[in-house]
Amino acid sequence: MNALRRIWEHFEEGFIVFLLAAMTLVTFVYVILNNLYTVFYSLAERWTATADLFNGIGDHVMDAAQSMTWSNALTKALFGWLIFFGLSYGVRVAGHIGVDALVNLTSKSTQRLLGLIACLCCLGYAGLLSIASFEWIHTLFVASIGAEDLGHFGIMQWHIGLIVPVGFALVFIRFAEIFVRILTHRQTGLGLADEAADALKLADQEDDKK
Template sequence: MVLIWPALGLAAIVAAMFLLERRFPDAVGRFEENVLAILLAAITFVSFTQVVARYGFNSGWGGALEFTRILFAWMILFGMSYGVKNGIHLGVDAFIRLLPSRLFKAVAIFGAVCVFLYAFVLLYAGWMTLVGADVSTNWRQTGAIGYWKFMFDRGTGLDDLRYPLWMQEAFGLQDRVQRWVAYLMLPVGLALLAFRALQGVVGIAKGERDLIIAGHEAEDLVAENKDALKE
């Protein structure tokens, strides 16, 4: 399976994110937040209108459940890199905080590297041929890129989610929305996660951040809001 052009596309997305963030960091941050907010709002809106339609008018949209599942998956896959970037993933740091500063830094870098390797393995498993694994006969072993390319080549449709009739007639689309459209965020999200993990490695090495997790979020929230009731 030729995966060059999907891999180049992901590389272009990551490169664009990197360059834009260097020049417009606030704008990129707002973009990420807006994407997550829009996805969450869409999930809420579709779920609410579906409940009203079902119990109020005994009707509803047949593809609503599948649509909200896809949106929820997109929010998770896109949000995991945002969480690494802002250090808001929950983690346990009680033990490593007791280590000497140099050892603590080494462990923090190791953790960030593990996140990168996790994302990279899920994104593309072809590197396993270096340790003797045979991935030439099983598309699933090529990771998210191979899975998405497999769906793209076949154009298989989703179970319930369909294009509106006007889109089918205007653009000559098939009845059901293709799975590759719904699964697009899988390789994109993993590529962004790998990118943010590498950023975390560099940031920790330079002393710009301690960890890529929030190990004591509750303590931070208490400290930030301890005087709120006095105001």
């Protein structure tokens, strides 16, 4: 079980890196192509002896840039996948912000009880959205509608939207793990990020440097 957990956690991190890299690469290539052809046209004007060569290269680069009308749609799709896939990763690494100033004033047993209640609310929210979004994806699957600017590549709307029910299902699993850890006294609350504590740590580090 621990081996499977490590494999999944490495896959999570690798997939997030892949999405970020793909978004960056597509945007980078599109921006470069949209600014590169003017360079060749300028060179053609400067060196008239080789104007035909530079104009030809500029035309090819401009055609390549104009053919990448799909880049914006693909970037938005990748960003959507990054958001919904990253939801469960944020729960795992305590990346979501928690507001627990009043909770921390209570006893440990009360904190555990409040943690269980909060966890049940999160489980209900994630489960409800996962089921509802699955029904939405099923409707898109039946309709078989092509994605905007990506349909000619065979990418359908349900392909892009599939990450929504999957993402919330993964969030449900993460909170189910937290619920079990609270019940077994291995955790007190949801284990979310504490910005105030982080700010104090940074302040202490700055003081130590001085």
